[in-house]
Structure formats: structure tokens, C-alpha cells
Amino acid sequence: AKGTLRNSFQFFDAAITSTSIEQLQIETLLRRAIERDELLLHYQPKVDRAGKLVGFEALIRWQNAELGMVSPARFIPIAEDTGLIISIGAWVLQEIARQMREWRAQGLPIVPVAANVSALQFSQSGFVQTVAETLAQADLPLGWLELELTESMLMGQIDDLRRQLIDLRQLGVTLAIDDFGTGYSSLSYLHRLPINVLKIDRSFVARLDQSDAMVERSLVSAIISLGHHLGMQIVAEGVETVGQRQILLDAGCDVFQGYYIGRPLPAESAAAWLHPRR
Ligand code: C2E
Ligand code: CA
Ligand code: CA
Ligand code: CA
Numbered sequence: 001a002k003g004t005l006r007n008s009f010q011f012f013d014a015a016i017t018s019t020s021i022e023q024l025q026i027e028t029l030l031r032r033a034i035e036r037d038e039l040l041l042h043y044q045p046k047v048d049r050a051g052k053l054v055g056f057e058a059l060i061r062w063q064n065a066e067l068g069m070v071s072p073a074r075f076i077p078i079a080e081d082t083g084l085i086i087s088i089g090a091w092v093l094q095e096i097a098r099q100m101r102e103w104r105a106q107g108l109p110i111v112p113v114a115a116n117v118s119a120l121q122f123s124q125s126g127f128v129q130t131v132a133e134t135l136a137q138a139d140l141p142l143g144w145l146e147l148e149l150t151e152s153m154l155m156g157q158i159d160d161l162r163r164q165l166i167d168l169r170q171l172g173v174t175l176a177i178d179d180f181g182t183g184y185s186s187l188s189y190l191h192r193l194p195i196n197v198l199k200i201d202r203s204f205v206a207r208l209d210q211s212d213a214m215v216e217r218s219l220v221s222a223i224i225s226l227g228h229h230l231g232m233q234i235v236a237e238g239v240e241t242v243g244q245r246q247i248l249l250d251a252g253c254d255v256f257q258g259y260y261i262g263r264p265l266p267a268e269s270a271a272a273w274l275h276p277r278r
Contacts, residue, residue, distance in 0.1 A: 034091050116148045117147050152184075162193060197235055225252065235257060
């Protein structure tokens with residue numbers, strides 16, 4: 001038994017070591033990813049109740065020669081731990097602006113694009129300034145940028161937070177709460193902040209069309225009606241089936257996003273959504 005225990009410790013040790021080597025490898029390669037032009041954005045469509053395109057969410061992708069396509073679930077946490085997320089986040093904003101200018105040059109309409117913001121990025125004192133500079137250099141009509149924040153970012157000192165969000169609103173930025181329902185904030189708290197959009201987390205949406213999903217359905221209905229009373233627009237994320245979409249439609253949801261509507265696409269394919277007679 002003693003031997004087994006020792007072996008399992010060695011095994012455990014080896015697992016830790018290989019994980020940190022992998023992390024270190026990712027970190028090393030990630031440091032060069034921007035300059036080597038390995039990062040790209042995919043765009044996932046969001047549609048209104050009539051099925052019309054109302055915007056995109058930009059989702060980062062990393063294509064590396066050694067690692068292949070790395071999922072953001074794998075490298076964003078490392079980017080956060082190492083601070084690399086600050087430059088990556090700034091790159092995301094600039095890349096969205098560049099893409100929109102390209103679409104405009106092709107005669108395509110401008111629709112708002114949402115960027116995901118990480119907690120570390122949002123807590124930097126220069127964050128609002130970075131956003132302001134990107135907007136100033138973008139040379140695009142106001143209102144093209146939406147920022148997706150999570151509930152946990154909004155738990156700080158309410159007065160400082162309000163100030164920061166008001167500054168962003170004054171720049172013409174739309175503010176959304178991502179993954180709503182998974183954190184601890186209440187709607188009454190959020191109401192004291194200038195939030196425009198609530199994105200209902202995929203975990204609620206996923207169970208909606210199961211026969212025993214009474215609780216999820218009431219929860220989603222309650223979020224939608226309360227959100228509406230507070231003047232917020234409601235987006236459902238992770239809509240995968242016609243049944244989920246119908247339940248959300250009946251509950252009054254405004255905007256739909258998910259594989260049932262459309263997958264995240266490279267810019268060239270996403271552009272098809274912008275054509276008037278799609
Ligand atoms: P998120 O912000 O909650 O993004 C939604 C995720 O769900 C995306 O995964 C998207 O591809 C996926 N998704 C969309 N529709 C469906 C659906 O119908 N079913 C299912 N099962 N999944 C769906 P992705 O692209 O792998 O991104 C994962 C997470 O990585 C994002 O979650 C976000 O937290 C983070 N992320 C992505 N891009 C960025 C970025 O530019 N900056 C930062 N800071 N984080 C990012
Ligand atoms: Ca998001
Ligand atoms: Ca989300
Ligand atoms: Ca998420």
C-alpha cells in the first residue's frame with residue numbers, strides 16, 4: 001500500500017509539472033502571438049425577434065504553428081495570469097475597428113460589435129482612455145462598440161464603478177452584462193449602474209426546452225420582465241434549438257445568439273450577414 005501511495009504522489013507530481021510546462025509553453029508562444037499576426041477574431045451574429053441581424057459578438061481565436069488552433073478557454077486564463085490580456089484586449093478593440101472600416105469600404109452596413117472584456121483589463125486605470133483612443137482613431141459613426149462585462153467585475157466600490165461606466169457610456173459605448181445569472185449581483189444593484197444589455201447565460205438557455213425545466217423557464221421569464229422594467233435589453237446566448245428560441249420569444253426576449261442562429265464565423269463569412277438580401 002505504501003508503494004502505491006508513493007507512486008500516486010509521483011504521478012500527481014508529474015501531472016503538475018507537465019501542466020506548468022504546457023502553461024509556460026503557451027505563455028512563451030502567446031507573447032509573440034500579436035506581432036506574428038496569429039490572433040484573429042470570429043464574429044457570431046445576434047438577431048432580433050424577427051430574425052434580422054442586430055450585431056455581432058467578436059470572439060478571439062489563436063492559430064499557432066506548433067499548437068494549432070488554441071481555444072480561448074485555454075489561453076485567456078493564461079493571458080490574464082500573465083498580464084498579456086492587457087495588450088491582447090487592446091488588440092481586440094483595434095482589430096474590430098479595422099474590420100469595420102474594411103466592411104464599410106466594401107459598401108457594407110455598420111452593425112454594433114461586442115468585445116469581451118477581462119477583469120484585469122477593466123480594472124486598469126487606463127482602460128477608459130484606451131477605449132477612448134480606439135474610438136477616436138476608428139473614424140466610425142458612434143455606437144459601433146459594445147463591451148461585455150461580467151457580474152464579478154461590478155462588485156467593487158459603486159461610486160468609482162459608476163464613474164467608469166458613465167465615462168464609457170459618454171463615449172457612445174453600449175454596456176452589456178455577460179453570463180448573467182451565474183454571478184452574485186442582483187438586478188436592483190445593477191439598476192444603479194448604467195447597464196444597457198443583459199445576456200442570459202447559456203446554462204439557463206440550454207435546459208429551457210426540457211420537459212422538467214419549469215424552474216429554468218420561470219427564472220428566465222423573471223429575468224426578462226425585471227430587466228425590461230429596468231430598461232434593459234435582453235439577449236439570450238447559446239440558443240441551440242428552435243424550441244429554446246420559441247420559449248425565449250414567448251417570454252419576451254429581445255435578441256438571440258447561438259448555434260441555432262449562427263456559429264461564430266471568420267470575418268469573410270460573417271460579411272454575408274451584412275448583405276441586404278441575405
Ligand atoms: P463567452 O463570452 O460566454 O462567449 C460565448 C462562447 O460560447 C463562445 O465560445 C461561443 O463560441 C460559444 N457559443 C456560442 N453559441 C453557442 C451555442 O449555441 N452553444 C454552445 N455550446 N456554445 C456557444 P468561445 O469562442 O470558445 O469563447 C469562450 C470564452 O472565451 C468566451 O465566453 C469569453 O469568456 C472568452 N473570450 C473569447 N474571446 C475573448 C476576447 O476577445 N477577450 C476576452 N477577454 N475573452 C474572450
Ligand atoms: Ca461574451
Ligand atoms: Ca457569455
Ligand atoms: Ca461564458
